[in-house]
Amino acid sequence: MNYFDETIASLHQKLQEKKLSAAELKQATLDQIKATNPTLNSFIAVNEAATVPTEISDQVLAGIPLAIKDNILTKELKTTAASKMLANFQSVYESTVTTKLLKAGMVNIGKTNMDEFAMGSSSETSYFGAVKNPWDTNKVPGGSSGGSAAAVAAGQVLAALGTDTGGSVRQPAAFNGVFGIKPTYGRVSRWGVIAFSSSLDQVGVLSRHVADSAQILQTMSGYDEHDSTSSATDVPDFVGDLKADVRGMKIAVPAEFMGSGVDGGVKAEVQKAIDLLVQQGAQVDEVHLPHTKYSVPAYYIIASSEASSNLQRYDGIRYGYRASDAHNLEEVYVKSRTQGFGPEVQRRIMLGTFALSAGYFDAYFTKAAQVRTLLIQEFDKIFADYDLIVGPTTPTTAFDLNSRIDDPVVMYMNDILTIPANLAGLPAASVPVGLSAGMPVGVQLIARPFAEQTIFNAAQVLENETDFLQNRPLIGGQN
Known part of the structure; x- marks a missing residue:
């Protein structure tokens, strides 16, 4: 099975037409992974x-x-x-997400x-x-x-689930040359997802194709x-409403996202993608997100x-x-956590324990929460006038x-x-657009809350016009 030439829709058609059985597809996938x-x-x-499934239903x-x-x-x-x-x-x-996917026939x-x-x-701390x-x-791989991300990039699978707390879907998507999206906070249930930071975590998807x-x-x-943090907002027909069209779309490019810390090769590929969106009918302006420079310290506090609290269990x-x-209760706690x-x-x-401790809570955690609020207000101000924020996903390619x-x-x-997108709870994605010194470069698209469709539509334009998917990685891509 060559997943580089397939999509979920194309495989669904082959399965329905009995050109391929689900058992054969499963075995071919296992063989590739091995x-x-x-x-x-x-x-x-x-x-x-x-x-x-022995019989393939209409479920894609x-x-x-x-x-x-x-x-x-x-x-x-x-x-x-x-x-x-x-x-x-x-x-x-x-988990709720896998329950829904299994009900839809996912393997x-x-x-x-x-x-x-x-x-x-x-992915070195595993x-x-x-x-x-x-x-x-x-x-x-990020x-x-x-x-x-590596499994999708190497053609081991067509798509994979990830989680994104501070970029953990988008950054590896950029490093591996695949599409990765983090939805709006609350769009997807976190039930059954091992908690890291409960106000930031969100399940996302990685795939080669936007439509998948x-x-x-x-x-x-x-x-x-x-x-209780999941949203009752209606879920759109993301696939049915998907169209490669950015005509009339207003796009903001924060000057802080294209600053001196961004590698020249990355910046060049991102600028090409922005120029391409302009050619396709989008309006692009430079804006400012001045509190971006405080996002990393605020995020890590x-x-x-939240991790300190969640991992107490x-x-x-x-x-x-x-x-x-361990010979007593205190040793059970200390040694189990030290060794585990x-x-x-x-x-x-x-x-985290230090930031939450008496005497330091206001100086660190409260201050970080205030920075978060300022960042949210900056995003709200931009999204009052613009549909999408665009910039590099990462400052460099994979290191x-x-x-x-x-x-x-x-x-x-x-x-x-x-x-910043996690701190503000916004939907964001990374789209592969080119190579710098042989390694993939991703463009990040950020939209207002629950506007994932805007991201999908702009990403589909970039997928169609850049021809990035013709590139193949060293592992998997030559087979």
Whole structure:
């Protein structure tokens, strides 16, 4: 099965016309994963026993194998969050997003590798080893959804689910040359998603084609009584309303997104994409988001504080890893958490606990929340006049493995362009538009709340006009 030449719609047609059976499609997908995963390490587990439909219904996702990031609960496979703490955790219930996709006929083909508890920007903090970038295996795939992005880029699967807390779908999408979208906060239920930062986390989709992500997002969106933060806003027909048209669209390009910290090659490819949107009938203006420079410190205080709270439940008592050399209750807590959590998770728990402590709460957490409000107000002001904000997804292309893992501050700055959308709860996507020194470059599209359709339509223009999908990565693409 050559996923580089297929879409969900084309495979659905072949399945309905019986040119291909769901069992054959599943086996071909498993074969591809087995052939390339020893190199990429994109999957933690594959689902050999996955059930497939014998008859293909009119549901477009029926029989289509999809990959699931390993912090989304599934009953068929263990859910580890790429951590020693949950290395053998078997969920007793299914997440809402996978429940909806399974009901639509999706085949859960496996769980993808990631940064431990989604904390990282390179997929190097996984207990199960680092993920490699299929374009160049000496480079990172981004994170924390690096396994999902690499699996799609290498043609192991057509699409995969990821989660995005500060750019964890969009940044790896950019590094791997695939489309990745984070919907509006509340568009998709977080029930059954292992929490990192509850006010920021959102399930997203990665795929080669814009229409495939639109189909999956449409299927898994909607209000969920299990999740009080999910929205009752109507879910549009993302696929039916998809049209490659930006005529009359007003686009804002923040000067802060195209500043001196952005690599020249990345900036050049992004500018070409912006020029292309102008040629297709969009109006583009420069705007300012002055509080962008404060987004990274504000994000890491808020996210780490919420992580400190969310990860308290992993105490070695109820479930998860438990130290064998503990002799009293205090040692159970201390040793289980010390041995079960990796360095990056420990760092963020400590940072968050400090920010929430008496005497420091107002100085750090309250101040970060105030910065968040100012950023939201800046976005509201821009979206009063514009339909879309456009800029680079990342300041650079994928960097070398082991080059930044020991410098957390440098690593955290990788997300400077993606974090603002999370802090404001806005829908945002990364669209591959070109190559710089042989590595993919992504353009980020940010829209007003619940305007995912605007993103899909602009992204479809870029997909059609840039011909990026003719490019093939080193791993998978030559097979």
